[in-house]
Amino acid sequence: MTHGATSEPASPSLDKPRPGAPPPGPAKRPAGRLLLGRLTDVHTVSLIGVLAVLAVIGAATKPDQFLSTDNLQLILTQASVIGVVTVGVTFVIIGGGIDLSVGAIVALASVWCTTVATQEFGMGGMIFTALLVGLGCGLVNGVLIAYGPMVPFVATLAMLASARGLALHITEGRTQVVSVDAVLDLGGRDAYVLGVPPLVIIFAVVTVIGWVLLNRTTFGRRTVAIGGNPEAARLAGIAVKRQRLMLYALSGLCCGIAAFMLVVLSGSGQNTNGNLYELNAIAAAIIGGTLLSGGRGTIIGSVLGVLVFTTITNLFTLNNLDSAGQQIAQGAIIVAAVLLQRRSAAQHT
Incomplete structure (x- = not known):
């Protein structure tokens, strides 16, 4: 018998499955992902319902009016402008922030891109100006x-007041009034693509890009990480400050896009544009399953x-109904969505 290292037969449990044991299956998904998937399905199915x-x-x-092609196109067109804003706001909320300035940024970008000096550069100059103003405001936020650091509520509230004031000035x-024919033509029926208004196409493109950015890129994973636990994200090597800067820049860029879309839709720029957009966008994100505390949400x-x-x-x-009833219905939906979030989370924790 030697006194060197001895070798022992490998444990059968590590080399091969025990007799009668079921064949190995795919690795289980983490519990967090399973919970997220369940909650996402609940909200998606609920909203479709x-x-x-x-x-x-x-x-x-109103069977003749509601189901008409013109009315369906109108619904999608009206949803397009606030929809683009909501995509940007969703990213900010998932990242643990809030943006109360989106409506004011839309107003400022819309009036800046419709000044006489800007319109002299044609549609390209107007688009560039709207995007630049929106992006600039987002970067300031x-x-x-x-890097301030300021509380998101206070910083974006200050931007709301400043942007509205500058738009009024x-x-x-x-x-x-817009005098560029190319811009006005985008709002006409001749610009429809297979019966789809151009603004709806822009909304669809922004939605797809937003979905890919959130679900298929490192940017999206970092956004969810800092929204769920910023300190853990920092310890994991994520540049939390830079990520937050990029999130607000993205929100501002979406506001710039929405501003130009609103100019096309109305044919003008006004300091009252985008009124209450911030509340509508946040409400839409909430009923869509985005947590106000951050860390979870879907485009x-x-x-x-x-x-x-x-x-x-x-x-x-x-149906010529009072707008007060509309606001009550929207409020009830928001409350129901929040209660559904809490109930679903409680059931799966």
């Missing part, structure tokens, strides 16, 4: 919040939330 109920109500009360309270859910609110508005308009 709400849209179906609203469609039934519309078909029953991001710098104040990430530029317009002097007047409506700036599809937010888009469905926008469609729910827009359809409700359309139904009340078609």
